[in-house]
Amino acid sequence: MKNYIAVDIGASSGRLLHSKVIDGKLKIEEIHRFKNGFQRINHHDRWNIDALVREVFIGLEKAKEKGIDHTYLGIDTWAVDYVLINDHQEKIADPISYRDKRTQNQIEQLTSKFSKELIYEKTGIQFLELNTLYQLFVENKALLKKANKLLFIPDYIGFILTGKQVTEVTNASTTQMLNLRSSLFDEELLELVEATADLFAPLTDAGTYLGKVQNKWLDQYDIPEVEVITVASHDTASAVVGVPATAPGNWSFLSSGTWSLIGIETISPVNSQKAFLNNFTNEWGAYGTYRFLKNIMGLWMVQEVKRLYSNDMTFPEMAKAADDYEYFTSVLDVNDTRFTNPENMIEEIRQACRETSQPVPQTIGEIVNCIYSSLAKSYQEELEHIEDIVGKKVEHLYIVGGGSNVETLNQLTADLTNRTVYAGPNEATAIGNVIVQMITMKDLSDVKEGRQLIENSFEIKKYEPRLG
16 A cells, blocks of 8 residues: 655645555545744845755654655645755755745836736736746846756755756746746746746656655665655645535635635636736646636734734634624725735734724734634635636635634635535645645546545535525
8 A cells, every 4th residue: 555745835834744545535644743934034034945854854754653664755835936056956045935025016117117918918827926927036136147947945845855856837837937828938028037948947747756765865864765756836736636626516616724715727727808907817737727716815814913912822712702703894905915924913904994994903803803804705706706707607615725624714705605615624735735646656547536535535514605
């Protein structure tokens, strides 16, 4: 029976999860968890990429202790951020976080030279300041000239493990630099950021075998024999593979975590004028699909409130406190850039309520209530936009990721959208990571069979809309 390990790293934490099929059901066990976060170094918010690599090896050592001698492994992380590699195949500096303020107002700067309409026609990707296009636009050009290769975070970790360099397409598509027609990095956009196509390793599809972990790591660490598979390395792409969408009819997904991403899975991009005006994106998915979606701020706002609040309430306790107040008393635009990385999220929320002449939340319950109300309202609006743009009615909404555990928000979403909501699994990203590995190794025939396995293996909660 094959062992599969998903390395799933998000902006606030990472984990290694061991998976295998037992009695026809997929079993997932967390074997290592660690914290992640950026730090202010040399005037920028940077990720400690070396520490993340060390945590992967620590997790693999724990796997060996559990008796795992051989395993397949896939890596998924957040998108858009990158590591520059020099001619000696060493990182030039720790990668800068997408939340760093260096890209503020850079959309306006870049699009004064190259129109938004043309960029969207080429790429089909929504305009966000965090996109790699704007990061490279303001990148230190001296460093960029020193770079032999640019590797995105999951591809860099895979390179350290195996010595092989690739650019996995689900992650690369989020850069806003891949051309929908040529399926290559767009030459005109590369010229804008003073880069060339050879800066990037070869584009590689999800489900491609990458290679074995290098012998030097087997000598240095007591780890299993590991074979790395390039999965859908953008965590949202893996999460969508992990959606147990088996109900008949058209469905939409909501990957709910630090970010909320609501959309549909399609076999062709939707880069129409209406999609452009509503700032929807066409991220590439696994196996020739696209994720037509809207990126929404998500539970990052709640995470920041928890970080700032001195009483160390748990997330369930915060959710319970929110229920003590009437919902939709104050509703904010969660996609306002003021909430991307404010000095103080609580004060930013309060100030936004003052500016819009709404009741100002004071208690922790009122603040979380405001966030949940705002998120649910945003989900409703964007689902309506999706239906209008593609001309199809969506019957079901599948919520996956950590936010699938937030029962209050799930019910509010069902109520506002007037649709049946299916919530779970919460580890959809890691599960989707494993499903791609299993398809590569012929344990599953395709994603459809994988989704059926997910539905049979995990509890999926159902929320029906309440009337009135």
